[in-house]
Amino acid sequence: MVSKAILGITVIIALSSVVIFNNNSATAERDWNECVTKYDSKWGSHCKNCAMDGDTYKVMLRNTCTENIDVLCCVQEKYKNWKCYTHNNLAAQDTLYGYACQGNGKYLVWAKKAGDKQIKFPTVQEVNADYTD
Known part of the structure; x- marks a missing residue:
């Protein structure tokens, strides 16, 4: 027993x-990348950081998860180099945008749980080396 x-x-x-x-x-x-959704994009919109507005490409993204996330967004210029932006602690339903002054319409996104120190985003140099097209 x-x-x-x-x-x-x-x-x-x-x-x-x-x-x-x-x-x-x-x-x-x-997969925290699933939390990031593109909700809009615009060509030729005004950008205070660009000398000319005609070729600007802006992508607008939203955190669709309930948890806060850190996001790296990279937008490619027509000459194939990437402009990258890090947004930390993006709350649920918050939005962010990335832009290229002379864009080609391509963008990349990486996401991780907010504050996660074990996962490292790639550097701009790594993105430029790994994503040439």
């Missing part, structure tokens, strides 16, 4: 460990 009780307790503990392990894995493996 005692051995059946010990076996039952062992099985319960083992199952509890599996549930806890699976919950932690799901959190660690979450």
Whole structure:
């Protein structure tokens, strides 16, 4: 009788460990990039940081998740170099934009849980080296 009780307790503990392990894995493996959604883009809109407005490309993004996130947005210029912008602690439903003064319509986005120090965004140099087209 005692051995059946010990076996039952062992099985319960083992199952509890599996549930806890699976919950932690799901959190660690979450794709935070899915939180970022493009809701608009504009060509030729005024940009105070650009000398001319005719070729500007602006992409507007929104955090569609309930958690705060950090976002790196890169927008490509027509000469293939990338302009990158980091937005930290973007709250749920908050928006951000990235722009290129002489854009070609391409953009890249990376996201992570706000404040996550283990995940590093690529540098502008790495983006330019890895995404040439």
